[in-house]
Amino acid sequence: MRYALKKIVTMMITVIVVTLFVYIAFNLISGDPAISMLGTNATPERLNALREEMHLNDPVLIRYFRWLFALIRGDLGVSYSYKIGVSDMIMDKIPVTATMAVMAFVLMVVISIPLGIHTSKYQGGVIDRVIIILNQIIMSIPPFFSGILITFIFGRVLKLFTPGGYVSYSTDPAGFLWYMFFPSLAIALPKATMAVKLLRGSLVSEYNMDYVRTAYSKGNTTNGVIYKHMLKNAILPVITFLGMALTDIIAGSIIVEQVFGIPGLGRILLSSISNRDYPVVMAIIVIICCMVLVVNMLVDIIYSLVDPRISFEDK
């Protein structure tokens, strides 16, 4: 429990540091928001007036804290280009991206764990050899390309979904989930093949451990040894990998959203970057950072629950 609390406090400090870096970075980027809002033909008086109104003349740190406290209250600022609250712009996009990330994660776990166990148990078997080859191919494919492949195979050839025919979750939840399945698969497959490889390797090295011999000496079946003894030990590096993969998934979804024409966070992020709409960009970056940090914290906590030796060292 103390371990979890410590992790949460560390995470909160990290969030503050991240927001500071994000804010300062966007202040270092050249470009005056007042000019980009009023255009280059605006008079200096009007520009100055707008700068005053937007508090752009205050020192950076004061503006940072003003922004941070607004952020903590849930006020993400106002978009430069659309003149509406950033939260109104992105709130209904978060569920879209989050659904895709969660789905991709679940697919990754569901694909990798049974295959990892199977291939380690039947090393050199047909499935093992096929998977080793598939791994090499799929691992070297970036998510956007697997997205194109999946669109082609499932959308064009098998006609299981209409490419580009995104349905909103508010109008047709089932259709939404069905459509989201394919981009999720596109993100999950490369990660899943890596996880299979990792779990296989991890399990294979566990086979030589002394405690496995002890487990056999008690009269366990091979499945008993794998599920009751080895899996909990072998899963440790896989948990770390799955945590890293989940943060990759969140970041990778930005690109896959483009391939599948999904109006999620990624699309707004890209358009806001090209519009120099910094409040939106900063808000999305902070949200993605928070997601990543929460995932990392959960991985640490799960790790300590699976491996009793971890929290022991902290006592």
Add this chain to the structure above:
Amino acid sequence: MENGVLLEVTDLNIEFHDHIIPETVVYDFDLTLREGEIVGLVGESGSGKSMSALAIAGLLSRKDMKKRGQIYYDGKDLLSISRNELRSIQGNDISMIFQEPLTSLNPVKKIYDQVEEPLRIHTELDKEQRYEKVLKILKEVELDDPEHVMKQYPHELSGGMRQRVMIATAMIMEPKILIADEPTTALDVTIQSQIVKLLKKLNAQRKTAILFISHDLSLVNSLCERVLVMKDGYIVESGPTKQVFNDPKEEYTKKLIAAIPKIDMTKVYRNE
């Protein structure tokens, strides 16, 4: 079997086929183990003593390995019976403890679960009955505060306590045969003598036959009634411990005995 013979190993040969030229690690191993006796198996590293022990315990199942000969237990040849039949004997009638108690215990499972496991595999006892049994055996192996120990993980225990837990796990089904593969090598000397005393006690109380494997001759001398000496995969000498020690026939045995440090450890161990 007649006159209390529990286990009869005849002509056991173990060959590795993981290289182009097969390598034999155990030649014509013979062993007879009677009820309640302690037999020592000594030899240097690589002499094949652990391999023979693992074969008897049914733990050599690598595909690149050939085993010939017979291991008779309870009228069955352990080398030719099915995996399922073998499993019903493993941990139940024949159990084994190992050299390194830390790595031999599963690092992520609580002591209670590990000691209890043979009961789950071999019996239909309910939860309370299993708990009672685990508590009883932990007390029997002289662990202090067994209620606390069973909630701990292996890394939280000392080396001696871990080996006691291993012994408890091996003894919980009250096996006929306990194979102890260098159980004290990884422990310091005072703990060694405690573990040896514990094995002696269990042997006396429960009539469990023990095959005690060691390279420590003075330990074998103090514990075992009979002894087998192995070298390069062959049994070079066997017989009652006293006879082998006082009147060794083989040059190799003589050298082994000459290598024992002059401090008479047998007095230390027998001093009870």
